Amino acid sequence: xxxxxxxxxYIALAILVIGVARRVIMYAKAPAPLKIPTTPAPTTQTGVVxxxxxEVVFFESLFKSTKWTWIFGWMFHIGLFAVxxxxxxxxxxxxxxxxxxxxxxxxxxxxxGLVGLLIRRFAVxxxxxxxxxxxxxxxxxxxxxxxxxxMMTFVSHTDITMVTHFFxxxxxxxxxxxxxxxxxxxxxxxLLVASLMIIFPxxxxxxxxxxxxxxxxxxxxxxxxxxxxxxxxxxxEQN
Amino acid sequence: xxxxxxxxPELQEYVEVPELESGTMAHSAPYVAKPEFQEPLGYVGxxxxxxxxxxxxxxxxxxxxxxxxxVFMDSCVKCGSCTDKCHYYLGTKDPLNMPVARQDLMRRVxxxxxxFAGKFFGKLGMPEFVGAKELExxxxxxxxxxxxxxxxxxxxxxxxxxxxDTAEITMAAREILARVGIGQKYSNExxxxxxxxxxxxxxxxxxxxxxxxxxEEDVEDETGVKVLYPLDKKGADILLVTPSADFFAEPHVDGxxxxxxxxxxxxxxxxxxxxxxxxxxxxxxxxSYENMRKISLRIREAALxxxxxxxxxxxxxxxxxxxxxxxxTLAGPFDFLDPEYPxxxxxxxxxxxxxxxxxxNLDPSRNDDMTLTFHDSCNVxxxxxxxxxxxxxxxxxxxxxxxxxxxxxxxxxxxIYEKTFCCGGxxxxxxxxxxxxxxxxxxxxxxxxxxxxxxxxxxxMAAICAICKSQFTKILPYYGMEMDQIVSVHQLVSNALILxxxxxxDDEDTDEEAA
Numbered sequence: 131x132x133x134x135x136x137x138x139x140y141i142a143l144a145i146l147v148i149g150v151a152r153r154v155i156m157y158a159k160a161p162a163p164l165k166i167p168t169t170p171a172p173t174t175q176t177g178v179v180x181x182x183x184x185e186v187v188f189f190e191s192l193f194k195s196t197k198w199t200w201i202f203g204w205m206f207h208i209g210l211f212a213v214x215x216x217x218x219x220x221x222x223x224x225x226x227x228x229x230x231x232x233x234x235x236x237x238x239x240x241x242x243g244l245v246g247l248l249i250r251r252f253a254v255x256x257x258x259x260x261x262x263x264x265x266x267x268x269x270x271x272x273x274x275x276x277x278x279x280x281m282m283t284f285v286s287h288t289d290i291t292m293v294t295h296f297f298x299x300x301x302x303x304x305x306x307x308x309x310x311x312x313x314x315x316x317x318x319x320x321l322l323v324a325s326l327m328i329i330f331p332x333x334x335x336x337x338x339x340x341x342x343x344x345x346x347x348x349x350x351x352x353x354x355x356x357x358x359x360x361x362x363x364x365x366x367e368q369n
Numbered sequence: 370x371x372x373x374x375x376x377x378p379e380l381q382e383y384v385e386v387p388e389l390e391s392g393t394m395a396h397s398a399p400y401v402a403k404p405e406f407q408e409p410l411g412y413v414g415x416x417x418x419x420x421x422x423x424x425x426x427x428x429x430x431x432x433x434x435x436x437x438x439x440v441f442m443d444s445c446v447k448c449g450s451c452t453d454k455c456h457y458y459l460g461t462k463d464p465l466n467m468p469v470a471r472q473d474l475m476r477r478v479x480x481x482x483x484x485f486a487g488k489f490f491g492k493l494g495m496p497e498f499v500g501a502k503e504l505e506x507x508x509x510x511x512x513x514x515x516x517x518x519x520x521x522x523x524x525x526x527x528x529x530x531x532x533x534d535t536a537e538i539t540m541a542a543r544e545i546l547a548r549v550g551i552g553q554k555y556s557n558e559x560x561x562x563x564x565x566x567x568x569x570x571x572x573x574x575x576x577x578x579x580x581x582x583x584x585e586e587d588v589e590d591e592t593g594v595k596v597l598y599p600l601d602k603k604g605a606d607i608l609l610v611t612p613s614a615d616f617f618a619e620p621h622v623d624g625x626x627x628x629x630x631x632x633x634x635x636x637x638x639x640x641x642x643x644x645x646x647x648x649x650x651x652x653x654x655x656x657s658y659e660n661m662r663k664i665s666l667r668i669r670e671a672a673l674x675x676x677x678x679x680x681x682x683x684x685x686x687x688x689x690x691x692x693x694x695x696x697x698t699l700a701g702p703f704d705f706l707d708p709e710y711p712x713x714x715x716x717x718x719x720x721x722x723x724x725x726x727x728x729x730n731l732d733p734s735r736n737d738d739m740t741l742t743f744h745d746s747c748n749v750x751x752x753x754x755x756x757x758x759x760x761x762x763x764x765x766x767x768x769x770x771x772x773x774x775x776x777x778x779x780x781x782x783x784x785i786y787e788k789t790f791c792c793g794g795x796x797x798x799x800x801x802x803x804x805x806x807x808x809x810x811x812x813x814x815x816x817x818x819x820x821x822x823x824x825x826x827x828x829x830m831a832a833i834c835a836i837c838k839s840q841f842t843k844i845l846p847y848y849g850m851e852m853d854q855i856v857s858v859h860q861l862v863s864n865a866l867i868l869x870x871x872x873x874x875d876d877e878d879t880d881e882e883a884a
Contacts, residue, residue, distance in 0.1 A: 153443070160436035163658060165694045166534065168526045168751055170759035170787065185530065195450040195528035203448065203530075250449070255389050257449035260469050262500035264486075265447050332485040333499075337531055340444030345437045346523075346532035351754055353694045354711045357701045362434055366662065 135320060136300055136307045142327040149331025150339060157343040161360035171351035178350050185347060198250065206243030206272075212236030213279070220297040237280040244273045268333065271326060278319040288313045375805050377847050378460055378812040380819045386453040390462040394809075398514040399802050402552035409561045410660055416550040421504055425482055427545040428475075432483065434658075437537045442479045444531040445469060451525040451535075456790050457518050460809035465515050468525035468535040474512055475542050477502040513551050516542040518806050520796035521654065521687075522747035527787050539796070540656025547655060555800035556651045563664055568613035568647035574600075577646055580616050584626060593872035596633045598625075601675065602640035607632065608672050609641055610648045610692070610713070611683025612835035620857050621838055624684050627859030628716050630866050634730070635723045639681075645671035648688035649835065653695075654797030661691065665699040678707040681714045684857060686746035686834030687795065689715060693753040715755050717833065720862060721765050724772050730867045733775045739829045740776035741861070742821050743767060744814065744841075745789035746834035760786075766833055766858055773865035778825040784817040792832075794840030807840060808847050815848045822850070831858045 172178045184190040189207075192200045216233040218225055248269045251257050282288045289311040299308040310316055329335065342348060404414025417423070432439050451468040453459070458466040465471060480487035480501035487501035496502055521536035543553065562571040572580075581598040588596045599605065609632075615625040632639045645668045652661030672680055680703070682692045692713045697703065703712040711718075723729050743766060755761040763786050771777050784790050793811030821827040832838050832855060841855040 157436060157440055160432075160439050161434060162436040163434065164698060166437060166537065166752070168523060168532055168534065168787075169754055169762065171754075173754075173757075173759060185532075189530050191528055191532065192448070192450055192530040195454070199448055199450060254449060256386075256452040256464070256467060257447070259389055259464050260447050260449065260452065260467065260473065262447070262497065264499045334444070334446045337444040337446050340440045341531045343436060343440045344444070344532040345440070346526050346534045351759065353697055354713075357697045359698050360434075363658065363662075363698070366659065 132296065132310045133307055135310060135317075135324075136296075136303070138324050139300060139320075142324040146327040146330050150336075153331055153336055154339050154343075157339065161362055162345045162349070163360040163363050165349055165351075165353040165358050166345050167349040167351050168346040169351055171349065173351050175350055178348055182342060182348060186341060198246070202243045202246030202250065204243070205239045206247065209236045209238070209240030209243055213240055213276075220294050221301065234283050237276060237283065241273065241276040241280060244269060244276060248273065264333070268329075268335075271322060271329075275319065275322045275326065278315050278322065282313075282315050282319065286313075286315060288316050373805070373808075373847075375809075378809060380812070380816050380848060382820070384459055384813045384816050387459065387462040389464040391464055394457075394461045394463040394466065394518060394806060395511075395514065397518060397803065397806050398510075399517050399798075399800060400554040401513070402547075402554040402557040406554055406557040406561055407547070407550065407552045409564060410547070410552070410557055410655075410657070412547045412552055412557075413550045416509075420506065420509065420549050423549045424478075424504060424509065424545060427548045428479065428541075429483070431541045431545065432479075435537065435541065437534065438541050441472070441531075441533045441537060442476055442483075445472065445476065445533055446531075448530065450528050450530060451533075454525050454528050455519075455535075456522075456524070456793060456813045457520075457806060457810045460793070460812040461518075461806070463518075465511075466518055468529075468533075471515055471519055472533070472535055472538050473500065474508070474515055475538055476500070478504050478508065509546060509549065509551060512542050513546055513553075516546070517553060517798060517803065518810075520747070520791045520793065520798055520810065522791035522795055523751040524747065524788070524791065527751060536796070540653070542656070543654070543797075544656035547657070553655065553797060555802070556655050556797040560651050560655070560660055560664065563647055563651075563667075567643055567645070567667070569649050569651070570613040570616070572613060572616060572646065574643040577616060577641070577643060581641070584622070584629070588626060588630070592868050594633075594868040594870050596629050596868065598629050599638075599640045601643055602638070603675050605638045605640035605675060605677055607637055607639035607679045607681050608645070608668075608675060608677040609639055609681050609683060609716075610645050610668055610671075610688075611641070611716075612648045612685040612688055613646060614835040614839060615683055616646075618839070620842075620853070620855060620860055621684075621835055623860035623863060624857030625859075627857065627861075627863030627866070628683060630863050630868060631716075631720050631723060631729065631859070634866065634868060635719075635728055640675060640677070642671035642675060644674065648682055648685045648692070650688060650691040651797060653687055653691050661695065662699045665691065665696055668696070669700040669703075672703075673705065679710045679714065680706065680712055681716055681719055683716050684833040684835065684859060686748040686836060688835075690748040690752040715765075716859065717765050717769055718755050720859070721756070721769050724769065730869070731773055731862075731865045732867055733773050733865050735865045736774040736861055737776070739774065739856075739861075740778060740825065740827045741770055741774050741856075742778050742780050742818065742827045742830050743770055743785075743858075744780075744792065744818075744830050744832045744837060745785050746832060746837050747789055747791045747795060749833060750787055750789045766831075770831055770858060770861060773861045778821050778827055780817040780821050784813065790814040790817065792834075792837040792840040793844065795834075795836050799836050799839060808844050811840065811844045811848070815844070815850075818850070819848070829854050829856050831856050831861060833858050
């Protein structure tokens with residue numbers, strides 16, 4: 131069974147990495163024929179980096195828009211970020227123990243944020259109207275991942291050493307794959323995580339790489355100073 | 370005021386976010402362009418049997434040409450941030466006027482035919498699980514209806530965490546529809562006129578000449594000063610490109626009078642051009658790069674032909690977007706012009722420079738009969754800049770107004786600057802066949818205006834866009850206001866500007882008495 135999970139994780143990782151890479155390459159290659167930053171926009175490249183930083187780290191535009199969505203959305207994302215950082219201990223020991231300890235509470239931020247977003251999706255008629263079943267499914271999936279993970283930290287401890295060993299052997303499988311603890315929560319948690327990795331490149335989760343390629347956010351406002359022209363548009367000029 | 374069989378929204382103290390009411394605007398659609406208006410623009414005349422193939426081909430082509438469209442199709446997480454931001458939703462309650470729902474009309478087809486998830490669940494017979502949908506003929510009609518209830522104002526893009534801009538999707542949808550044979554009559558007919566005659570209104574050269582001579586006489590009668598309004602004058606320093614509404618309609622023409630007076634006092638030589646007698650570029654509205662480029666090239670042609678050194682644009686919103694953001698791309702490089710000046714310049718940049726230099730003798734008390742507010746036009750606010758600093762598009766027009774008027778009040782901060790509400794008639798909707806959506810979409814702006822009228826005694830609203838001015842002139846009466854409460858910014862400049870050697874009628878009397 132542990133071997134099956136090992137194979138599952140190899141496949142999921144391959145799909146995640148290749149899928150996202152293909153998408154990113156496609157975004158990068160697609161031409162942006164016109165200057166369309168939403169203004170007022172930065173007039174320098176440094177300014178654009180700052181704008182994207184504020185957008186990615188603080189969700190600046192969402193903050194301007196609706197405070198509830200911002201609070202829940204930001205809680206979830208920052209919680210997820212902390213939880214992911216804490217999971218690095220299964221792969222290396224770079225993170226000091228005094229950080230690993232307190233970071234476990236980030237799971238609550240993540241779950242509360244997700245539940246808030248879910249309630250909003252049900253309760254606000256406008257948001258309910260625009261939701262597909264997959265939008266709800268995605269939230270449930272994340273909540274289950276968060277809850278199953280938090281339960282292992284706060285309710286029913288699992289054998290961390292075995293889990294760490296398993297993932298270490300995944301990184302170097304030639305001496306055999308380690309055993310996962312016989313704990314239902316671990317199996318459920320890992321199965322859901324693998325599903326999320328597989329879904330990522332074919333779903334709206336692509337907003338993560340997408341935001342960096344959004345021309346309304348990543349373009350410099352300098353059309354008068356510098357001529358901007360795409361390759362396909364240049365061909366029109368040769369006629 | 371024409372009779373209408375629909376409800377005009379009643380203005381409240383605040384714009385409340387309405388509860389959804391499905392289908393309230395499903396009947397709204399502009400006239401479809403006849404083949405005679407489609408073909409000159411390079412589109413097929415009518416819908417053919419292969420409409421489905423054509424739609425999907427066109428969509429694939431647009432996705433490959435526009436990174437924005439591709440990224441915007443993929444990135445939406447349905448967070449709902451944009452749902453209460455569109456003036457058309459606020460004014461109509463129709464859920465399909467929420468920006469994300471409008472986008473989804475195209476996105477669900479994109480998801481079905483261009484993504485793994487949509488293809489997979491499509492084959493399982495449940496595409497709707499992942500927000501996908503089979504393309505049917507009725508979808509195109511729905512697109513035609515709701516993509517003509519978007520004024521491409523970009524207000525939603527300000528609030529989107531990924532910067533998704535519905536304007537880009539609306540433009541792409543209209544281009545796809547036109548390629549399938551469902552073009553919009555209003556825009557396509559007008560573009561045809563630009564190609565044939567040179568401007569949106571179809572004013573031929575001799576008519577322009579007459580009009581301009583008339584203006585010269587009017588200004589001379591009023592001020593005693595001969596201010597020139599030249600046409601096709603070779604060797605002039607500045608080519609002025611302005612929306613053709615400026616040539617005759619009120620309050621537009623008062624703005625044109627103002628530009629001429631400013632140029633006169635600044636001591637520069639300038640000219641209009643018959644070839645480029647139109648700043649507007651409806652190629653943007655229909656999402657057609659090729660048509661937008663063809664229209665823009667007339668300006669390059671005119672500048673070369675007349676041998677000017679600079680290009681200045683008159684007051685117009687989307688025209689300034691095409692000019693500021695796209696002209697260099699579409700019709701550049703402009704290395705034959707004077708590199709000392711940005712290409713192109715906005716007339717407000719020019720006037721503000723002159724005011725700072727002190728070349729204009731301004732008497733703001735001449736506008737004391739008015740208390741002004743200013744409507745930020747959406748394209749100027751969210752798609753362009755003026756001056757060197759981000760946000761100059763907000764400060765420069767206000768600086769100019771405050772230099773020529775003593776009484777100025779801003780509207781609610783949530784309805785100006787980057788959060789400005791569209792007039793309701795932008796993006797190719799300024800046509801009588803879309804009157805209902807124009808009136809309803811104007812509600813948020815009308816609410817903010819009404820509030821400053823009641824609370825601060827505002828009498829007039831200044832605008833810098835031909836479409837805004839025409840739209841407001843038309844819809845103000847539906848909301849119980851007067852059509853002449855909308856003014857051009859350069860009309861205010863013109864009122865306050867005392868020309869060198871100007872003799873006012875009152876002054877004449879005084880002079881006589883003194884003599």
